[in-house]
Amino acid sequence: MSAASSMFAPTQVPTAPIQAHIEQTIEEVLASFSKPEGLTPEERRGIIARYSAVLEGNFIYWMTGAYIAVRSEQARSIIMDNLHEEVRDAHPLMMRKFAVAAGAVPTDVDFMAMNEQLTHMRLFIGRLSGVPILASMAFFEGLIQKFMAYLAELAALQGSTEMEYTDVHGVCDVAHTAGLYKALQAELELTNMPMPSDAALYEGVNILARTIRRMAAA
Numbered sequence: 001m002s003a004a005s006s007m008f009a010p011t012q013v014p015t016a017p018i019q020a021h022i023e024q025t026i027e028e029v030l031a032s033f034s035k036p037e038g039l040t041p042e043e044r045r046g047i048i049a050r051y052s053a054v055l056e057g058n059f060i061y062w063m064t065g066a067y068i069a070v071r072s073e074q075a076r077s078i079i080m081d082n083l084h085e086e087v088r089d090a091h092p093l094m095m096r097k098f099a100v101a102a103g104a105v106p107t108d109v110d111f112m113a114m115n116e117q118l119t120h121m122r123l124f125i126g127r128l129s130g131v132p133i134l135a136s137m138a139f140f141e142g143l144i145q146k147f148m149a150y151l152a153e154l155a156a157l158q159g160s161t162e163m164e165y166t167d168v169h170g171v172c173d174v175a176h177t178a179g180l181y182k183a184l185q186a187e188l189e190l191t192n193m194p195m196p197s198d199a200a201l202y203e204g205v206n207i208l209a210r211t212i213r214r215m216a217a218a
C-alpha cells in the first residue's frame with residue numbers, strides 16, 4: 001500500500017492473516033492428493049466426475065449467494081464481474097465438455113458421494129453471511145487455480161485432449177482470487193463489525209476443504 005492510499009483508508013482491516021490461513025489450508029488439501037499416475041483409470045474417472053458433480057451446477061449458485069449476502073458496493077461489483085464471466089463464457093458448459101471428453105460424466109453414485117458435503121455447503125451459503133462466504137469463495141478460487149494442472153493430468157491420462165476448462169481456469173482464477181480478497185477487505189471495512197471468530201470466519205472454507213478431500217479420495 002502506498003503512503004497516499006493509506007492516508008485515505010485509515011480504518012483498513014488487515015486481511016493478510018486471513019489470506020495466509022486460507023493459503024495454508026489450500027496447500028494442505030493439495031498435498032493430500034494421490035499422484036495421478038498412481039491411480040487406476042476408474043479412480044481417475046471418479047475424481048473428475050466428483051469434481052464435476054460439485055462444480056457444474058453449484059459454483060454459480062454459491063457465487064450468487066455471495067452476491068446476495070454482501071453489502072459493500074466494491075464486493076458486489078467484484079462478485080458481479082465474476083458471475084458475468086461465468087455466465088457469458090458458459091463455464092458450466094466448459095466443465096461439461098471436459099467431463100464428457102474424459103469419459104467422466106458424473107453418475108448417481110458420484111453425485112451421492114458428494115451429497116453430504118454439498119448439503120453442508122448449501123446450508124452454509126443459505127445463512128447469507130457475507131464475510132465467511134467471501135472467505136470460502138477465495139479459498140475455492142485459490143484452490144482451483146492450483147488444482148487445474150492436476151485435473152488436466154488426470155484427463156490426459158484418461159486419453160482426453162479437451163483442455164479448455166483447465167486452461168481457462170488456471171489463468172482467470174488468479175485474478176478472481178485477488179478480487180475476492182479485495183471484496184473481503186471491503187466487506188470487513190464496511191460492516192465495521194468485530195472480526196468473526198475463526199470458527200465462524202472459516203466455516204465455509206472448512207466445509208469446502210472437506211468437500212475437496214472427499215472428491216479426491218480414490
Ligand SMILES: [Fe+2]
Pocket residue numbers: 086091169
Ligand atoms: Fe469458471
